Amino acid sequence: MPPFTPDDLLAAYAAGVFPMADSRDDPEIYLVEPQVRAVLPLDRFRLSSRLARTVRQDRFTVSVSTDFEAVLDSCAAPAPGREDTWINGAIRELYLALHARGAAHSIECRQNGSLVGGLYGVTLGGAFFGESMFSRATDASKVALVHLVARMKKGGWRLLDAQFMTGHLSQFGFVETPQVTYLSVLGDILDMTPDLAAFMAPMSGAEAVDYARQPTTQAS
Numbered sequence: 001m002p003p004f005t006p007d008d009l010l011a012a013y014a015a016g017v018f019p020m021a022d023s024r025d026d027p028e029i030y031l032v033e034p035q036v037r038a039v040l041p042l043d044r045f046r047l048s049s050r051l052a053r054t055v056r057q058d059r060f061t062v063s064v065s066t067d068f069e070a071v072l073d074s075c076a077a078p079a080p081g082r083e084d085t086w087i088n089g090a091i092r093e094l095y096l097a098l099h100a101r102g103a104a105h106s107i108e109c110r111q112n113g114s115l116v117g118g119l120y121g122v123t124l125g126g127a128f129f130g131e132s133m134f135s136r137a138t139d140a141s142k143v144a145l146v147h148l149v150a151r152m153k154k155g156g157w158r159l160l161d162a163q164f165m166t167g168h169l170s171q172f173g174f175v176e177t178p179q180v181t182y183l184s185v186l187g188d189i190l191d192m193t194p195d196l197a198a199f200m201a202p203m204s205g206a207e208a209v210d211y212a213r214q215p216t217t218q219a220s
Contacts (some may be wrong), residue, residue: 004029006097013124013192016183017085018131018163021088026045029090037182038165038174042158045149048172048214055137055146055212058205060109060116062147065200068099071106080202087132095131098122102196107144109137117141119148120188123196126158128187145172147203150211155199158189 004217017031047055072095076087087095103124109117117140118131128148135141154158155188162169165176177185194207203211 004094006094006103008041009094009098009123010103010122013122013127013129014186016179016186019091019094026088026096027090028141029088033179034163035179036165036176037179037213038162038169039182039185040149040160040162040172040174041167042149042153042160043172044173044175046171047170047209047211049110051139051142051146052209055143055205055214056160060111060137060140060143062080062143062203062205062208063110064151065099065105067108067115068104068106068120069096070183071108071120071134072096074115074118074134074136075120077134093169095120095122105199107148108202109140109144109220111137111140119124119144121148123157123194124190126156126192126194127161127186128157128180129161130163143205146212147208150208151199152204153160153214154203154211155195155197156192157199158192159185 009019012031017033019029020032021029072092076092095104104120104122106120107118108115116137117135119130119141121128121130133141133144149160162174165174
């Protein structure tokens, strides 16, 4: 079988599938197509008053794609309840390649200069495919998610795909969507061109809360 390339990976996302590995030490990559997806229609995002206060307080210094590799490796690192990872060496290299070409981004949360939380994912058309998140400080990954949604709304994205539903995600308004419905929605937004500069621009916590709570904006 020929090597799985970054172009293959983007084509997989466009077709509604994504890569995984059985463990970090397993060299094989396989593609997953869930029958039900966890997706966030951006206009349904739910932000609690408590978390909004935390975001506004700017407890974390939030940045975009300033240390993608560190976020990726932190998501793959062992953690309580997650001793192994689906991010093997081949998958790691693929996401680093997508980041190098501007198709994958991270949201980073720092405290006193140290990376304490964040997330990363792939952008294609009007969709952002959230891959993984991590947290070493209370609410760090949640703050990263709020900033992600705020920046997606500001830039004109339409859909946040988190793949598998969890109780953690349901509190924010993620819903389970049949794959056939998901593919229809995805097909309608793949030709969109969101504003990446707006996504990347500095944003205060107060601005993030305001954008996260706004209706979605229009991209070209």
